[in-house]
Amino acid sequence: MKKKLLAGVLLLALILSSLYFATRKTRRRIIPEEAPPALPSVLEEGRELARSVAEEGIVLLKNEGVLPLDPRSRVAVFGTGQHTTWWYHEGGSAFVPLSPNRVVTLLEALLAYGVKVDEEISAAYVPESLPTKTNEFPFTEEEVRRAAERNDVALVVISRYTSEDFDLPRRGGWFDAGWWFTYYRMQLQGSYYFRGWELEEDEINLIDAVCRHFDKVVLILNTPHAIGIAPIVEKVGAILWVGYPGEVGGYAVANVIFGKVSPSGKLPFTWARRWEDYPSSRCWGSQDVVYCESIYVGYRYFDTFDLEPLYPFGFGLSYTSFEMQVERVAVEGSAVTLAVKVTNTGRYPGKEVVQVYVTPPAGRLEKEHQRLVAFAKTDLLQPGESQSIEIAFDIASAASYDEAGGSWILEQGAYLVRFGNSSRSTRVVAKLVLPRDVVVEKAAVRLNSEYYYRRAEEKGIPILRRTPEVKPWSYLGENAEIAKAPTIVIDPERIAFREGAAPPYYPPTYEKPDADAVVTLRDVVEGRYSLGDLVGQMSVEELVDVTIGLRGSSAPSLSKRGIPELVPSDGPNGLKAGTAFPAAVVRAATWNLELEREVGRQVGREMLWARISVWLAPGLNTHRNPLGGRNAEYYSEDPLLAGTMAAAVVKGVQSNNGVGATLKHFVANDQEAYRWVSDSIVSERALREIYLKAFEIAVKTAKPWAVMSSYNKVNGVYSGNYFNLCTGVLRGEWGFDGFVMTDWWSRSYNFRAYIAGNDALMPYTEESSWATWAAYSFVVNQVKEALANGTLTLGQLQRSAYNILKVALRSRALAVMLGVSQSDLYTYEPPPDYFKVKKTQP
Structure with missing residues (x-):
């Protein structure tokens, strides 16, 4: 059939639809007046899985005895984010469009569960009551005081909207779409108010008023990433980050609030006190963007340069408590194994995440303070139950890239193995000593670091360096731990060498x-x-x-x-015609590879149902800055967490045989501003250790069918035209054996x-x-x-x-075309995982 796709018209339609969802004022119902039409069974299964994923991805950031709430509590819910501006996804191609009956907002979930919600407060957030600019209702002091007399607890919901094609502004303002359409010479009529990273005056005033009169205040953050909550964090009793939690996210949040589920999510990014604390804030948002922070992205910067974040990478609280003990550390060849026993010492069932980091030795190459090398999440542990977990990783994953020689190298010295449940709550359990330098892989000098250093100098942008004067983050008792930790010598001859x-x-x-x-x-x-x-x-x-x-x-x-036609479909948050799963950043916050593999299996089943051959996901770009417009559809600031989550979902999709996944956007498409023509100017070392590493892990350990190149240039060359x-x-x-698409x-x-x-x-x-x-x-x-x-x-x-x-x-499409069995045509055989995890039964 002859197709005429007018690109400009389609793009304009995409943006208009995104703006509609960002600025819409109405939803026709609070709870359905009649039962929604029945979904196909495959989508009912997806809906239930989406709820489970959202529950595990919610991160409890603070709790001063406020949560969980008594189900009999009387609740006042403040903030338009409870319903009118509740976002289950961001806009753009990752958005899964659904009928209103399929989307469950927080307010709808509370009402559906029979919670005693203050109707007078929630009624104030109907469209006719909302101010034109801010979308927050200006309650008087007296109205808040009376609400506190009627209710036991206040929930304040703060939301933020982002979309493909524009980044979150640092501060809110009237947004003229023309500024980011300059390149296309298009102009949308009118302006739209978008909130930014900073909390706005009306939001702070609302939270202040609520905190003055309510003894129990829970802040719920329906945001794609960290936002600037430092001014109010000490005022509220509890904080939940729920991200964009998918089509039934309201139910998941309600289940956590009332203790049906104990939160087990951990942050997949670092939450700073100020936007300026992110090192990329010095070099963000321009058309030719120099990655001035080099390898120091996220926690690798905060830990190396001893800057205190508001909440560290990997952080998340629970309603229960856990004790973790390392029972054994062993080395066999280049494989390092930790045996850890995790015990639930609290009063609620829950899950914990064991995170393993390595601190490399000082040497010729400057290095970050520590690097995540493996992790594992426990099963659900009842109070008093224990589970033993064995985690094995290759010491080569701690190697650094040497730009001069085009090789990955382990420099001689002591590699400190740390474990804990966040990047700032670890302890040293072993010293792995390497007596000489070892090249673990010979690559090639391919990606033009000379261009990076020259352009940085031309633009007058200093590159972040770890000089001898820089002292990393430390903690009381760390030196004693290092001295006490067992020393294990690694035999250099037993470390495998690979040549590309x-x-x-x-x-x-x-x-x-x-x-x-x-x-x-x-x-x-x-x-x-x-x-x-x-x-x-x-x-x-x-x-x-x-x-x-x-x-x-x-x-x-x-x-x-x-x-056969290989029919593609977006996107990272679920198949267009399928289940609207929690956004990828929420799924990363589960730190649960088995669960993400199950998401992939479900997406694959839905692909077969919808006759889709190629899923245009997962997204693997890096959370370089919290303003990134598509952060929600990407996993993390850390390449190992992102790469292994991507590998898990790809393995799940392709286990259905005959359908495949696509890694995107290859590579360094980390901002939306000028994305069609921008030049990401990055050192080869930062490219390989940060921005390419997630793709590398997923390619090597999942064998995806396809990779999508990005819009932007990389060091002066459009990525899809870059042979190297x-x-x-x-x-x-x-060793990629699929195809690359633009x-x-x-x-x-x-x-x-x-x-x-x-x-x-x-x-x-x-x-x-x-x-x-x-x-x-x-x-x-x-x-x-x-x-x-x-x-x-x-x-x-x-x-x-x-x-x-x-x-x-x-492809299944070919099997159907030829009338043959898929098993006679092709069966997917997944490669081994990047690191190995064995768990006993609790």
């Missing part, structure tokens, strides 16, 4: 088979011809049709080839993508008055001209088609 491959810039050409018949994908499956034969027989037009839009044989030139990224690192060093209408959408190893150009657009570079006919002419003048080789174009068809051979 150097894939050819000019791949060989597939020759046309000696056959008159048209070779089809069925012929390849049934062994009559090889995939190379099929690709070798294709014309240039056919090869281009394979690579644009994943259309398969719906492309006219491919009608006889029997190639798409082929050198991704395929040569990591983001939609990316500036990488051109013949240079084939040279780089970016195989698929997305989407298919026959013509466009806006994204003229991303029009099908334009690319076809480009390719013919480049082949004629030798800029592009036939082998490079064939390689891209081959990579896509290799994945098509795994």
